[in-house]
Amino acid sequence: MITAALLFAFACFGVGLLMCLWRMLVGTDSADRILALDTMVINVIALLVLYGILKGTAIYFEAAMLVAMVGFVSTVAYCRFVLRGDIIE
Amino acid sequence: MISRLIPHPLLSITLTLVWLGLVNKVTPGNLLLGAIFGLVVPMITAPYWPDQPTLRRPLVVVRYILVALSDIVVANVQVALMIAFKPNANFKSRWITVPLELTSPEAITVLAGTITMTPGTLSAMLSADASSILVHCLHTEDPEGEVANIKQRYERPLKEIFE
Amino acid sequence: MNHWIIAPVVLPALLAPVIGFVMRHDIVLARTASIFGAVAMLAIAVGLFVMSGGDPQVYYLGNWPAPFGIVLVLDRLSAVMVLLTSVLALIVLLHAVATGWDSRGRHFHALFQFQLMGIVGAFLTGDIFNLFVFFEILLIASYGLMIHSGGKDRMRAGLQYVVINLAGSTLFLFALGVLYATTGTLNIADLALRLQEIPPEEAALVRVAAMLLLIVFGLKAALFPVQFWLPATYANAPAPVAALFAIMTKVGAYAILRIHTVVFGPGIDATDGLVQTWLLPAAIVTIAIGAIGVLGARRLMPLIAFSVVGSMGTLMAAISAFTPEATTAALYYLVHSTFAAAVLFLVADLVVTRRGRDSLAVQPATVQNGLFAALFFAAAIAMAGMPPLSGFLGKLLVLDALRDPGTMVWAWAAILLGSLLTIVGLARAGSQLFWKSVSVTNDDADEETPEADEDPTKRPAGATEVAPTVVALAVLAALTVLAGPVSNYLDGATEQLFDRDGYVTSVLGTEGEE
Amino acid sequence: MEIVVASSVAALTAAGVYLILRLRTFATILGLALLSYAVNVFLFSSGRLAIDLPPILSKYGDAGYTDPLPQALVLTAIVISFGMTAVLVMVALGAFVESDDDKIDMDSPDETEEGNAP
Amino acid sequence: MASVSEILIAFFIVCGGLFGLVGSFGLIKLRESMQRLHGPTKATTLGIGCVLIASMLYALLVKDTVSFHELLITLFLFLTAPITANFVAKTYIIRNIKEDDLPGSQSEYGWSVYDDPPPTKGE
Amino acid sequence: MSVTIDDHLLIIIALLPFIGALVPGIMIRAGRNACATFTAVPTALALIMLLVKAPAVMSGQVITAEIEWLPQLGLSASFFLDGLGLLFAGMILGVGLLITLYARFYLSGDDPMGQFYTFLLLFQGAMLGIVLSDNILLLLIFWELTSLSSFLLIGYWKHLPEGRQGARMALAVTGAGGLAMIGGMLILGNIVGSYNLTDILKAGDLIRASDWYMPALILILLGAFTKSAQFPFHFWLPHAMAAPTPVSAYLHSATMVKAGVFLMARMWPALAGTDAWFYIVATTGLVTMVIGALIALFKDDLKALLAYSTVSHLGLLTMLLGFGTPLAAMAAVFHIINHLTFKAALFMTAGIVDHETHTRDIKRLGGLRKLMPITFVIGTLAALSMAGIPLLNGFLSKELMLEEAAHTKWAGSYYAVPVMATIGALLSVAYSFRFIGHVFLGPVRDDYPSKPHDPPFGLWAAPALLVVLVVLIGLMPFLAEPLVKTAAYAVTGGDMPYFHLKIWHGFTPALYMSGFATLAGFILLLMHAPLDRIWAAMPRPEAKAIFDRLIAALVAVSRRISEATHDGAMSRYLAIFVVATTALGYLAWRDAGMPAPTRELLPIPPLVFVGWILLLAATVSVVFLHRQRFLALVVIGVIGLTISVGFVYLSAPDLALTQISVETVTIMLLLLALHYMPKSSPIESGTGRRLRDGVIALAAGGGVGALAYSFMLRNTSTISQYHLDNSYEGGGGTNVVNVILVDFRGYDTYGEIIVLGIAGLIIYAVIEALLNGPAARKLRNADFSADRSRDRHPLMMVIATRVMMPVAFMVGAYIFLRGHNQPGGGFVAGLVISIALLMQYMASGFAWTQMRQRIHYHSFIGWGVLVAGLTGAAAWLYASPFLTSLYGYVKLPLIEKFGIGTAFFFDLGVFLAVLGAVMLMLHSLSRIARFAGETVNVEPMDYDPSDHGQAEEKEN
């Protein structure tokens, strides 16, 4: 049952990733693309956690956490670039 | 002296808990190591958090968290349903301005964060003097009601907690 | 285990951070430490050279047995390369210090030491992935030295240098991927062992790896068709750096010698004849490119750079035979051409500093015209392979060794015609720089710069500035006079290089602790 | 799975090569970044592919593991290429600032025989 | 025969998947960039929340261990999501919306992307 | 055969000039006489030693001496002295002495005399080396040395363009010949199996029978012909006359140009005696003789006249050697001596005339007989000898030549050679008479550029002595006979018929030819004026112009080729690189097969398919979006993310962690740099080019993909089972990847952090160079303020960071500590901490953050590299190799036991270096921003609505 639920969730987040990709490719604004990337990051975190459940291991946890961290930092950096040009000032 | 060694007691406790969360195992050794890091890291980062606010009224804090969490759950369901099923033409999105009484940067941040996480609202930016928040509503029929709701439901407890 | 083997790597690796990070505000201290390092390196290199007489000596890093850990291998070939590097380095370093080049930008000495570390490490390693790592060290240090003191042209040429080498490094990794995927090992001796077991009909992937590696090393060695980067890089690099770079191209040549002899060399069915087919034609075109470039050069630094290309072509032609005799010739020529190129760049530096630019256009004679003319003449003789300096012997050795009737005519024609064009080109340049300048008087130059002693172009070169060049020439002379003993030693190195079983036994033998 | 990895490497390589053949340094940097991805995956795949067999030794002796060595090599390669990229970016920036131009090609050789200052 | 704990875990997993899907769906469905911002920052956050709860429950109920490092990721996301949204919104606004099209700030200073902050006493 | 005796005196003779050459250059301050003396001393010494050896040689002995030099090559410093060598060595040293004397008076006070004598001695040594070498490789060395030293001597008067050009031309032509000769000599050595001249001379039959005979012959003759100025390589010689006259007399009449003749004579036993030899050598000589003489007749420059006459006489010698008969060889030897005497005297005479009248133009001379009687006598006797007038030595050898010519059949014709030889002799008579008539005879003129009179004794002594020899030999040929015979004996290898040198041979064809030539030559001279006008009007190829044009064209073509190919077009270089790699890779692959696949393919779950689409779509988008640079960077983020997740899926968690954090930092760096660069790229390449690049790219990509696919289908046994087996026991960690990194292959990692450290140094240095160089002004004037957001340090970000950064520090510490056993380690930890600091920098700005820390990132890198290095070196303390790890378990009260080892310190080094390098990069980039005039914040956030911020300000 859990496996079935996991498969369903994989499908959901997988389709979600494709939707993000669509937004990323279509645009129209930089903000949309940054948002699409950020959403992808979140979907990926979910997928990593789900994969950990599927495999019954905690080994992918760090990856999920690190993705969360760098996802945030890079989103901010992208936005700062559009907003200010210089991301560190 | 103590404030020098333990500049942010609350942060130290949080970090110790974070450590335990990271190693995901509560053992005396990990507790000790977590406590050491909980003391050392704030010492390193203290210069970057020059004036930590003191939190008053822990009960209010707890109540605020519970309210916010339940709002988040409910709001998320609502928004999810709207996104999934509501035709785009029916969305009545608009900007609203929420004037602030809060002056603590931490409080303002928590408020803005809460606004973003809860029903159909998203805090887009502050005014240059941080005296008001620009909020985007995904769908609202009653902008004034939204403003009043935010001020009453979130800003007031935050004022109690931080100021 | 002989701990001295790692010393030439560790010494600069420990010294460089101290120079770069502790002494970064004190040029005198940095110079002292750097010269100390270079001298110590030379002493170690001499020591290793003396020790390298017997079987290859293996240093098991981390005390892990081969092929599982990384090993260093000290044999005659690596000893000679390390010695060559350290002699050249000391000469170049003294020149850079005497001429003040080292203080025209930041971190010269730290980068210089790291550069030495990378080069020496590449010569000593017995592991092909580690070879990649040390290639990267020497490359990145060379990027820093190349753009030392900045400036428009140097930056742009430096950019190209970085880009082409990054592409090369990528290719190196592709090749290593294929190699590991097909052999499952990284140790050079172990690779040699496993290559022997691959039958030709299953060798497609290994052959690709061998070919890709050839291109990677060829890129470093400025072999056609991947030589394009060299002229602009060397011409725009600070002259002492260009002189040091004389050894950089040799790293590529060394790698071909090592890998394509020990691993893919004669007697390996899987890659039989693969490299030879392509190396000689490429070398011949390289010679032509170098010679044509020398003849057509408008400026001194590119001219020298092209002469380096030509000399690499000759070296590669010798290597391409993959016979012990030709390899000895190649090694002799390698040593010679390293110093020849270096000394030309050093002389060029003295001259260009006085002339104020590296154009070959006629302008009034500088101070010490006769001295510079003599130095240039000697250096040019060396580079062109004219007697009495070692270039002629090197050329004879190479020609003599390339006796395969099928290819002899082409190789000889290329080398001899290349020499001719180089001679003509160098003679033109020398005549423009030192002879024609005598017939031009400088009437307006004096008026422009009243304070002549402030002007670097008016300042005669002191003994310390000229001494490194003279020493380099003396090395070339010694190489000529002692050609017999030198070749004798190199014969030994070649013999070891071609003794695959001996190498494999030394490295994979029972010495490592289990 | 293998075809997925191989085709990804192919696509990244092709894109990387196409970009390094452009005329501006920025495209070249992007191209080299893509090539670096490609080669990392390529090198990684030289240890063959394995699902859920990370080379972290478990307490139970019979567990299978994927080949750890290529992973270590890729890590080294990643770090090195990071350093290289950083230098490349700086040199590109330096070249741009010095010459007001971020073309990767040099200006055509001077016809005037003017020389470079030392 | 599924146990209660399995059903519970499966429920959270399915919820997580649904919220995640809706959040991403918002990205392609909604017409305006500002509207699209609502989807990911809310729905996805809850989506991840459910997944993380499922993970904790799984550890607790199936593997009989206590796992709470999922809370760290939750903490992380709850802290960062508003900031991200804030930045993306500003990124959109500065490129696409004129100051006059927004409601006033009800203060002598305008919105922060358009107006310099008050001078600080330090300056 | 001859007896050989070992005598090391020979080596001293050969080396004396070189040793002596060091002296004059230094001695010049001691004065001109001292200089000349110190030049004469080694020459005289060598000559004396030679004379000491002469009797032995004359008695048929061969003196040899050998020092081993480069046995691997077959090159040894071996010398031998036989008759031929004795003759030439004597000439070289004897004339050398005379020239030394002559030059002392000839050169003016302004000329650097020390330099001159040094070059002269170098040349003398080289020349002596040629004639004494018993090893053809050694001979080649000296051969090339003569080219070099003559280059210096011809170009001695640097201020004269003729001198410079003449020197370069001589070097180019003789250098080319020399290189050809190298080839020829090496072939000879190859055929014979030895480079020893004695061996080669004995192996004539073997050589002539070899398939490689023709190439060797042609190559060697190219060397000889260029050196001896044979047609069509004759043209360099007259231009070499720009040299000071002593040089011309020495090199271009007496010695160097004879080197070619010497070589032909030397190689005679090995190479001569075939039809090829005859037709090539004799014909070339004949043609050269006639053409040289013809041109000489119409030259108005005294030295040019003599130069072309020399060409003609060299042709004569060549022709004689080409005949291939012993008698002809003997005639050649005799004429070598005779030509030396009269031609050197003539050059010196010309030099005296030039010296005195300040002109060498025959048209401006005449009538000097009365003004310079001594010179007149010397010149006239020498010229008459050159014309072949009886009782002078020139007559004797000319008769021998004509005699030989009369008997020589050429391509079936009995007349070709005799007729041509007679014409040559005739022309020779004409220009010789012209030298006498138009310079010395006729009326005294009043328009000489300088008033001439006989020079001091020092100047005319040398030519006078030579003319004495001319007359002596002419009258008493038997005096020269022993030397001639010994030398000829050496040339022919002992194959000599009985013969005597004498004045009267009876009425032979040679006498008739000679008589006719003398008469006709005289008549020709009488008709010189009208003929000269015809000659002047006649179109004829000007060799120098052709040569100059040739060289100029060569230079121009070379320049075009090398500038067109090395024009800095990086994109083309890279295209060539990629195409070559792909093509060669394909060719390497094509010629061999592959074993059958041995692996089962892994399945492709749908989610992997999604990731694949993500990756491909993002990759393609980067290609199409790359001109919008920022967007390309955003899309690249997708690629990095997908690959990281792929690594997780494919059992490489460490890789995933590293990849994602490196990629983030890289994007930060790119964003920082992009700030100063154009935000978009223009379209610069046309469709065709893009198509071409696309094809190249697809080929390369396809190739790489195919490679990866084909090895993934097959298994290989790898060494890594050892790492899995020994990681825990031997390395003390369960994360095998990390144990490999810090232990098994810690040396790689050590190198890797050094790369990072160097990167930090370079970036710092580049920024320093930029900020202190000319570009600094551009930066200072850059305007970045256009439509930027007004909030620089938003309050919310600052507050979030205050919590996030400590948490991120914890994460970093966690990842660092567990790396040895679980995914993580020093590198990722360093990046995580960097990212945490980066967050702080983005929130509150660089300046504010930097004010609050006292850390120099320089020292971080330094410490990192040092800590790692010292950890490695610590192994020496317990006598283990570099980087040997030690670990153990520690048990503390209250805490479960934990492992600690050297790997920890090594990883700490990695951590520090990474952190330092990344932060130094960011720091450096931000320096540009502050330099470019961006405001520096003193507050953590734009505006703090509470009082706290200001309160803190007051405290400070």
Ligand code: NA
């Ligand atoms: Na590594």
Ligand code: NA
């Ligand atoms: Na690690």
